[in-house]
Amino acid sequence: METRSSSLRVSLPAFVLIFEAVIVALYAVFVTYDEHADARLQNNHTNPMDNAVYRDYPIFTDIQVMIFLGFGCLLAFFRLYGFSGMVFNFLTATFAIQWAILVQGYFQFSHDGKIHLGVNNLINAEFACAVVLISCGAVLGKTSPLQLLVMALLEVPVFAATEWAVLKYLKINDAGGSILIHLFACYFGLGVTFVLYRPQLNDGHAKETTSYQSDMLSVMGTLFLWVFWPSFNSALTLKGDDQHRAILHTFIGLSASTLTAFALSAMLNKSGKLTMADIQNVTLAGGVTVGASVDMMISPAAAYALGILGCTACMLGYKYLSPFLARRFRIQDQCGIHNLHGLTGLISCAAGICAILVASEEVYGPSLYEIFTHRAPVEGDPRLRELQLLIPGLRPGLGRTAQEQALFQVAAVFSTIGVSALGGVATGFILKLPFLAPPSDDFCFDDKLFFDVPPDYDTPLKLQLLRVVNESD
C-alpha cells in the first residue's frame, strides 16, 4: 500500500509557493537587466544586431533542448517510472535554473548591488542545472519530488561557490566543464546516494526494468544530447577558432565513443547481443572525455583517442565498478553517473593537464596567451608589450609556466572532488528528514506513488501475464 505520507498535497505546494515568493522578492530587489537588455543603455552608437543575444541565444536553445528533452527522455527509461523520469526532470530543471540565476548572479554577475541579467546568465544557469540533473541521476527512482527540489536548493549554492572560488583563486582552464560540471556533479551525487543507501535494493527490484517503448524513448534522449553536445562543450570557450575546435573535438570524441560502445556492448554480452542501456549511456562518454581540453590544439586524432579511452573506462565501470561500489561502499549509483561523468571526467582532466604541459607558442602562435590567459606575462613585463603588438587586446596574465598551470589544474580537481563529496553527504543527511516523504523501498521506481496514472498503467500481474504469454511462445 502507498503510505499516507507520500501525498504531495501540502508539502509540495507549501515548499514551491514559499520558494516562489522568496524568488520574486529577491528578483524585485536585486535583479535588473544587463547592458544588452536594458533599453536605457542603448544609444545612437548601438547597432541592434551587435547585441549579445545573437551570439548567445542559439547556444542557449541548443542547451535547452539538451536539458529538457535530452535529459527528460533519457531518464524515462524505467518501465513504470517514465512519468517521473521525464516530469521530475522538468520540475527540477526549472527550479534549479531560476535559483541559479540568483545564486550565480550573486557570485559572478553582480555589481552596484544588482544582478545584471541577460541570456548569458541563463546559459550559466543551465550549466548549474545540468550539474543538479547529473547528480540526481544517482538517486533516480528513490526520491520524492520534494527531496529533488531540496537537493537542488542545496546543490546550486555549493556549486556556484565552488565554481566562483576555483575560477577566481585557482584560475583553471576547463572549457567543457570536466572539472566543474562533471566531477562536481558526480561526487556530489555519490555523496547523496551514499547517505540514502537502501540495502534491500542491492538485490534488484521488481520494477527496476525497462519496456520496449521506454528504451526507445531513452535512446531518443541520448540522440538529443549527442546532437547538441558540441554546443554544450563550446558554449563558454573563446569565440572564433577556439569555439570551432571545441565543436570539432566534441563531435569526433562522441563519434569515437559511439562506435566503441557498440563494439564493447556486443563483446561483453554473453550471447553477443547489444544492450540498450549501453547505447543509451556509454555512447555519450566521449563528450565528457574531451571536455577539459576541448578548445586546445590537441589534434583531431587525440580527440578520437580520448573518445575511445573514455568510452572503454565508462563501459568497464558499468560492468564491474558500479556493482562493486554498491556492495562494498554502499554507493548505489542508479544511472551510473560515476562511469559516465566521474571516470570520464578524471580521464578528461588528465588529458587536459597533458595538453597544458605540451602547449607551446610553436603550435598556438601568440594566441597561446589568449587560451591560457594565466600564462600571459604579467603587467610590466616587456614580453607583454611585444605580444600586444601581435594581439592588440591581450590582457596581462600571471606569467604562469605550463607546469604551474598544470599544478593548479590538479589542485582544482582535488578540491572540487572534496567539496562536492562533502556537500553531497551533508545534503544526503538533510534529505533524510522525514517530512520530505521518500518513497518506501516497495514504491521505488513507481509512478503510481506521485501521479494519477492512466488505466493501461502496467502492473506486476499484467507483466506476469505477458511473461506467461511470451514464454509459451
Place this chain on the structure above:
Amino acid sequence: METRSSSLRVSLPAFVLIFEAVIVALYAVFVTYDEHADARLQNNHTNPMDNAVYRDYPIFTDIQVMIFLGFGCLLAFFRLYGFSGMVFNFLTATFAIQWAILVQGYFQFSHDGKIHLGVNNLINAEFACAVVLISCGAVLGKTSPLQLLVMALLEVPVFAATEWAVLKYLKINDAGGSILIHLFACYFGLGVTFVLYRPQLNDGHAKETTSYQSDMLSVMGTLFLWVFWPSFNSALTLKGDDQHRAILHTFIGLSASTLTAFALSAMLNKSGKLTMADIQNVTLAGGVTVGASVDMMISPAAAYALGILGCTACMLGYKYLSPFLARRFRIQDQCGIHNLHGLTGLISCAAGICAILVASEEVYGPSLYEIFTHRAPVEGDPRLRELQLLIPGLRPGLGRTAQEQALFQVAAVFSTIGVSALGGVATGFILKLPFLAPPSDDFCFDDKLFFDVPPDYDTPLKLQLLRVVNESD
C-alpha cells in the same frame, strides 16, 4: 458501426486538389520573390551575409519545431486518437500556412500588384497557422479532417483581415501576440465549438482517456513548445535589446508558471498526486501571460509574477470554469483553450496596458519612441528633431500619450474578441454542412474512423481486460 459517410475517398481529395489548383494558379499570377530572395535585385553593393534570411531563418525553424512537433505531440494525448492528433495537426498546419502566405500577402506584403515572398512571410504565416491550431484545440476529437481544413480556410482570412485592421487603424503594441494570436484564436475556437455542441459528450466519453505512452508523448510536445517559446514571443519584436528582453521575460514567465503548475496540481488533487494534463498544459501559461508586454521594461520580477498569475488563472479555469462553460453555456472546450489562451491572454493584455501606462523616458531612455512608435512626436513637432539627434532613424509617430495608447489597446481587445467570436460562430454553422462528414458521437476520439490502424490498436474490450487484470492486482 462506422457510417458510410466517414469515408474520405472522394471528399478529401476533391477538396484538397481543387484547393491546390487554385493555390498554384494564384501563386503563379501573384507571388514573386521579395528583395532579399530575388537574384535580379542583387547588385555589387549587396553583401550576401546581410540578407534577411540570416536574421529570420533561425527563428523560423524554431517556430516550425513548435508547430509541427510541439503541437503535434501535445495534441496526441488521447489513447485512441494519437494518429489523428498528430497527423491532422500536420495536415491543418501545412494547409493553413500556404493559405496564409496568400491571404496575409494580400493584406500586408503586396505592392505593384504582387505579393513579395521571403522567409519573413513564412514566419507571419506560421503565426496565422498557430491561430488555427489553437482554435482547433477546442474541437479536438470531434471533427473530420475535412471540417478542420474548412475551418482553416475560413479562419485564416478572418484572422488576416483583423490583424491588418487592428495594426493599421488601432496601431497597438502586441509583440507576443496576446491579443491578435491568443485571444483571437481562443474566441474563434469557442465560437466554433458553441455551434458544434454535442450534449451527449457532457457526460464523458469512453474513449476520452489517455494512455501511458500518449501522456508521455504529449509531455514531449509540451517540452518542445516550452523550449522554443522565447523564439515565438520575440520573433516580431524590434531587434536588439527589445528582442533580448522578450527572450528573458518569456523564459522567466514560463519557469514561474511551470513551478506554480506543479504546486497547484498537487494541491488541487484529492490524493495529492500530480495530474499529467496539468503538466502538459498549465505549465505553458506563463508564455502567453507575458506576451503583450514581453518587449517592455517590465522588470524580471514582473515577468515572474505574471507567470505565477497566469498559471493560477489557467489552473482554476481547467478545474472550475471549463466544466461550468460546458454545462451552462454549451461551450465544450476540449483542450481548454479558454484557460491556456483566453484567461491568460486577458491577464496579459491587462498587464500590457499597465506597462504602457507607466512607461516613461526615465526608464526607456529615448528608445521609448521606438518601442511605442505611436507615442513618437508627429512630423513637424520640434521635439521630434531633438529625438532624432539621439536616435537618428526615428520615424515620426502620432504623438499619442500613454493613456491614449492604453485606450487603443482596450479597443483592440474588445474588437478582436468580438470579430473572432462572431467569425467562429459563423464558421461553426458552415462546418455543420453534412458533406463535411463529422464523426458520430460514438466515433469521436477514435482513429479508426479515418485511419487504417495497426493490429495492436486498442479496443474497449482490451482495455476492459487490462482493467480486470489491474484490479485483480
Place this chain on the structure above:
Amino acid sequence: METRSSSLRVSLPAFVLIFEAVIVALYAVFVTYDEHADARLQNNHTNPMDNAVYRDYPIFTDIQVMIFLGFGCLLAFFRLYGFSGMVFNFLTATFAIQWAILVQGYFQFSHDGKIHLGVNNLINAEFACAVVLISCGAVLGKTSPLQLLVMALLEVPVFAATEWAVLKYLKINDAGGSILIHLFACYFGLGVTFVLYRPQLNDGHAKETTSYQSDMLSVMGTLFLWVFWPSFNSALTLKGDDQHRAILHTFIGLSASTLTAFALSAMLNKSGKLTMADIQNVTLAGGVTVGASVDMMISPAAAYALGILGCTACMLGYKYLSPFLARRFRIQDQCGIHNLHGLTGLISCAAGICAILVASEEVYGPSLYEIFTHRAPVEGDPRLRELQLLIPGLRPGLGRTAQEQALFQVAAVFSTIGVSALGGVATGFILKLPFLAPPSDDFCFDDKLFFDVPPDYDTPLKLQLLRVVNESD
C-alpha cells in the same frame, strides 16, 4: 531458433576496433585543422566572429537532427524492429561520417599532404552519411549491423569518388543534391537489394507490421526531416539570395507534397482512410523534387507544382511500381527508396534541366554567372571584364551555353546512375560473405536477433491474443 552465427560477440568488435585503429592512425598522420580552426593561423587581423563556424554550425546542427533523430525515428516503424531501426541508424551514421571525413577529405579538402578539417567538412560528411542511410533503407530489416557497416565502408568511397569526378569534370548544378545524393543513394541501394534478393519475402512476412506506437514514432521522424529539410537543401548553395530561395522553394515544395499525399492516400485506399506509411514517406517527396533547381529563379508556383508532381509520382510508385519491381525484377525495396528518392530525383533533374535552359540574364541579372558559374565567359573574353565591373569578384567560367550546361547535367544523371547501380551490385556480392551474419528469413524484422529485449517485447502469440480480443470486439 536463432542461429549461433548471429552473435555479434566477436565479429562486430573485431571489425569496429580494427576500423577505429586505422582511423585514428590515418587521422594522426593526415588530418589537421583548417584555417578557421587552427590557432596558429589567427593573427591580429582576424575577427573571431567572422570565423566560418558561425556560418556553418547552425546548418550543421539542423542536419544532425535530421540524420540522428529524423532518420532514426522514421526507420523505427516496424513493430518488432524499433531498436534496430533507430539504433543501427545511429551506428551506421556515426561510422559513415568519420569515414567520409577521411575519404572526402582526400578528394576535396587535401593540400600539402594534409586533410584540413573544419565544420564545413562535417557538413559534407553528413551528406555522404545521408547517402548511405538512404541506401540502407532498401535493405532495412534484412541485414546484420555488420553488413550495414561494410556497406557504408564501401559506399562512402564510391560516392566520394563519383561526387568528386562529376563536380570536377562535368561541373554541374545540383544544389539540393538530387543527382549526387538522391539518385546515387537510390540506385546504389537498389543494386545492393537486387543481389540480396530473398524470394520468400515477396509473400509478406509475419513480422513486417507496424504497431500503434511505432507508427507514431515514425511520423515524428518524418516531422523532424520535414522541419529541417530547408537547411539540408540550402546547405551548399551560394550565400545570400540563393540560399534564401532554396529555403523558400523547399518549404513550398514540401507543403505542396504534404497536402497532395493526404489527398492521394485517401483516394487510393479502398475504404477511403488514410494510410500511415503514406504520411510517413510520401509527404516528404517535395523536398527531393525541388532539389536540383532549388536555388534557381524557378518561381514559387513552379516549386509548388514540383511538390505536387513529385508526390504523385512517389505515391503511384509505392502503390504500383514497388510490388512490380519486387516480383519481376527481384528488387525488394523495403522502404521504397526508389519512390521517395529515385522517381522524385529524376523529376527533379528534369526540372533542373528545364530551369537551366530557360535561365537568362533578364531574370537573374548579372548574378546569372554566379549561380551558373560555368556559363561565365572564359578568361580573356572582354565580356568577362564588363561583368566584373558589375560583380567585382566574378570568376572566369567555361563560357558554356545553357544547352551545353543542360547536356552536362544529362551526362551527370546517367553516369551517376550507372556508377551507383554497379557499385551497389558489387557491394551486394560482398555483403553475401557468410561471416557477415545476415539474418535468416525468419528473423528478418526482428530485434531479438541482435538485442537483449525487455520482458514486454512483443511475440506472435501476444499479437494473436490481441487479435482475438480485438475481433471479439
